[in-house]
Amino acid sequence: MKVLKFGGKSLDNGLGIATVLDIIIDSYEQGDAPVVVVSARGKSTDALLTLVDQARRGEAFDEELSRFWVHQGEGLSLSFDEEQRELDRLLTGISLLRECSPRLEDALVSYGEILSSKYVAEALRSRGYSAVAIDSGDFLVTDDHFGSASVFTEVSRERCQALFSRLPSGTIPIVTGFIARSEAGERTTLGRNGSNYSAALLANFLGASIMENFTHVDGIYTANPTLVPEARKIDELSYADAAELSQFGADILHIKTIEPLEERGIPLRVLNTFSYGEEHNGTLVTAHPRDRVVRALASLTGKALIHFEGRNMLGRPGIDARIFRAFESAHVSVSMVAQGSTERGTAIVVDEGDADRAVTALHEEFKQDLHEGLTTKIYAEKGLAVVAIIGLNLVEFDRPYRALVRNRILPILLSNSVPENTLCLLVKGEEECVKALKVIHGELFERPKRIHLAIIGHGTVGGALIGQIIQQRELLREQKHIDLRIFAIANSRQLLLAPTGVGEQWEEELQQAPFRGDLAETLIAYGQRHALENMILVDNTSSVAIASSYPLYASNGFDIVSSNKKANIAPYADYAHLRSTLQRHRRSYRYETNVGAGLPLIDNLKLLHLSGERITRIHGLFSGSLSYIFNRLSQEPERSFRSIVEESARLGLTEPDPREDLSGEDVVRKVLILVRELDVPAELSDVSWENPVPESLRSLSLQDFWERFGELEAEIERRRQALSSDEVLRYVGDIIWDDVRQEATLTAGLRAVSSSSPLGRVSGADSCFEIYTESYGSQPIVIQGAGAGASVTARGVFGDVLRLAEGYES
Numbered sequence: 037m038k039v040l041k042f043g044g045k046s047l048d049n050g051l052g053i054a055t056v057l058d059i060i061i062d063s064y065e066q067g068d069a070p071v072v073v074v075s076a077r078g079k080s081t082d083a084l085l086t087l088v089d090q091a092r093r094g095e096a097f098d099e100e101l102s103r104f105w106v107h108q109g110e111g112l113s114l115s116f117d118e119e120q121r122e123l124d125r126l127l128t129g130i131s132l133l134r135e136c137s138p139r140l141e142d143a144l145v146s147y148g149e150i151l152s153s154k155y156v157a158e159a160l161r162s163r164g165y166s167a168v169a170i171d172s173g174d175f176l177v178t179d180d181h182f183g184s185a186s187v188f189t190e191v192s193r194e195r196c197q198a199l200f201s202r203l204p205s206g207t208i209p210i211v212t213g214f215i216a217r218s219e220a221g222e223r224t225t226l227g228r229n230g231s232n233y234s235a236a237l238l239a240n241f242l243g244a245s246i247m248e249n250f251t252h253v254d255g256i257y258t259a260n261p262t263l264v265p266e267a268r269k270i271d272e273l274s275y276a277d278a279a280e281l282s283q284f285g286a287d288i289l290h291i292k293t294i295e296p297l298e299e300r301g302i303p304l305r306v307l308n309t310f311s312y313g314e315e316h317n318g319t320l321v322t323a324h325p326r327d328r329v330v331r332a333l334a335s336l337t338g339k340a341l342i343h344f345e346g347r348n349m350l351g352r353p354g355i356d357a358r359i360f361r362a363f364e365s366a367h368v369s370v371s372m373v374a375q376g377s378t379e380r381g382t383a384i385v386v387d388e389g390d391a392d393r394a395v396t397a398l399h400e401e402f403k404q405d406l407h408e409g410l411t412t413k414i415y416a417e418k419g420l421a422v423v424a425i426i427g428l429n430l431v432e433f434d435r436p437y438r439a440l441v442r443n444r445i446l447p448i449l450l451s452n453s454v455p456e457n458t459l460c461l462l463v464k465g466e467e468e469c470v471k472a473l474k475v476i477h478g479e480l481f482e483r484p485k486r487i488h489l490a491i492i493g494h495g496t497v498g499g500a501l502i503g504q505i506i507q508q509r510e511l512l513r514e515q516k517h518i519d520l521r522i523f524a525i526a527n528s529r530q531l532l533l534a535p536t537g538v539g540e541q542w543e544e545e546l547q548q549a550p551f552r553g554d555l556a557e558t559l560i561a562y563g564q565r566h567a568l569e570n571m572i573l574v575d576n577t578s579s580v581a582i583a584s585s586y587p588l589y590a591s592n593g594f595d596i597v598s599s600n601k602k603a604n605i606a607p608y609a610d611y612a613h614l615r616s617t618l619q620r621h622r623r624s625y626r627y628e629t630n631v632g633a634g635l636p637l638i639d640n641l642k643l644l645h646l647s648g649e650r651i652t653r654i655h656g657l658f659s660g661s662l663s664y665i666f667n668r669l670s671q672e673p674e675r676s677f678r679s680i681v682e683e684s685a686r687l688g689l690t691e692p693d694p695r696e697d698l699s700g701e702d703v704v705r706k707v708l709i710l711v712r713e714l715d716v717p718a719e720l721s722d723v724s725w726e727n728p729v730p731e732s733l734r735s736l737s738l739q740d741f742w743e744r745f746g747e748l749e750a751e752i753e754r755r756r757q758a759l760s761s762d763e764v765l766r767y768v769g770d771i772i773w774d775d776v777r778q779e780a781t782l783t784a785g786l787r788a789v790s791s792s793s794p795l796g797r798v799s800g801a802d803s804c805f806e807i808y809t810e811s812y813g814s815q816p817i818v819i820q821g822a823g824a825g826a827s828v829t830a831r832g833v834f835g836d837v838l839r840l841a842e843g844y845e846s
Contacts, residue, residue, distance in 0.1 A: 037069040041235035045252040046309035048078035073235035076148025091130040138182035143223040149212035157210040167208040176216035185224035196241040232293040240296035250309040255319030259333040272325035284334035284424040331427040339420040340391035345381040345413040366397035391416035421469035425459040436479040444593040471567035484519035488568040493576035496826035587617040597836040599629040626836035634832035650810035658706040658769040660824025661689040664801035670764040726785030
């Protein structure tokens, strides 16, 4: 004999109820002698509770009640006259009194299961099978704790066995779940989702070979799939782990379901009604699962933390006993407890609905202690949630904990159960709970690590970067287990948001997404609302305003990748403030492209400096665009300077106004960025800077500048003519450290260099950096490569993103 239990969604009108009847008939025909336990069909229980609320408020409920009865009878010519009269009488009484006691509510909501069992029995009879509807209140006996009654097992067992022994052979019993009766015969219920418990008790009483629980999901998952879409179905699970999951609110298991099954070694299979017949449908709960190590996550929201604080409590016996006695008198159940070694305070987790009652009870119990100042504070912190990690002990919690901290989730309490099977974390609110589930699940199970990118600026560099990410996304998922999701693309006028990531049509979608408001606040709020983990701000602008908001992003959980130099050339006080904010909030800031485009310069410089290597000089061609222009000038002396500058503009190497490059100001910025990496608190004004553009041309309009370009060309030609035969002209940045005076000399300007030197031999748009150190003496470390171009810079930014993403794995 087997027990088949069906949930409300399985029993709903249409495909659900039709499949349920097929399952019951198949089981009967196969000789399984099924005993069927049913929940209320569809949303019947919610509909009944809505009717109770309407009646309690004195509102008309006839229309809602009419819809309820239409739903109950759909598809069958079945009369519920007696039930209609009784339900109408109960609701009318509630409406007149404007109140509904727990006892009366139990009586009313029980009709969902009663009607369901009668419906299924009649549907089977209409197909030619002998079936009988059985009210579980005829054998399940409970106390009178209405709403969540406790079953008296032995007397219920005797009544159950006696009732079922009288059933005619070949009859299919259709038993109500969820409902029972007290010893006085009053209707009680076993708590929401209690039909599973009813079925488990029935399986125990009757010695079933298996209990099959048919629901609307494919089995038990490693987390709630509606909260964690990547959750995986668990094929087999132990009784102990299933009990833990039910304890922490797994919707498809009642908290007491497992114990009656485990007592008699009855396996439980959780199945999807709507996948009936499929080979891999379901989860088996058994004493001996194939995989002994099973991990899963569950959560409970609506929790509160009771704070009990006092002085001189160390060594005073009886404090804890009084706390729990007060809770017992107030009917408050405790789920987690924490106490410091000095015993100055105790923290207790309870249901939020019990919090006020718990505080009142403690105030009453410790009235004299409060008066004498021995107890100082008793209060409730509400709006909390518990995240449970099943099958993980504290030794294995290092990676999940680091990931939580990285995502700004700091558990208020941490509880390690005995035996070591479950870790419980108390966190703040539902949003943080969902985010914690996603973060921990990502660490425990081998799914691609989700990285959420907010990209600001989609011009030449930003646009190239977005294209590279979209193109490489699947490859990164497969080979690196990294899932890069661009959840936001923004410019000064538009903002495109997509929590699962933008696609190839992002440009068209962005045009349809105008935005006015505070961008930082919007992105931060969006990330919090959607519980996005591993968030990275990617700044491809040259905006001072965006750079100044980096501390705000960092303090709200964003790491930062930037090709924007503004934060690194800001006044040193702002520069230092950003670093301290990053350190305080454990955020990372990567900006390799600020100096060398895609070259590995900043990282190597940091490593040298942090390892204690004394850096004496950094010398080189810091600008890829200027490198291209002056390389061309030396390689093709017959060409005009103007034609070379125009060519570099066409290639996208210079800004639309070439004076921004020709001035050397970008090199000045890079000099400052590099010297600050050596912990020198320099400012832009400390760089001695030569601007090759004559002062008379600097403030002109772009058109006027081009008209008078010959003045600049003449100056460059004059400098070139002064070169010796083995020299070439280069725009050089230079940092020289004076160890005696403990100061740096910072310069940027046009220099004559040997054509055979590393700087003289550079070709194309390459940048070249010579790093001189005390250990290497006169032989510099040379880093050379492409130093300009949107694609190159985008690749550098992409590289910074990937370095961060791979760091999240550690």
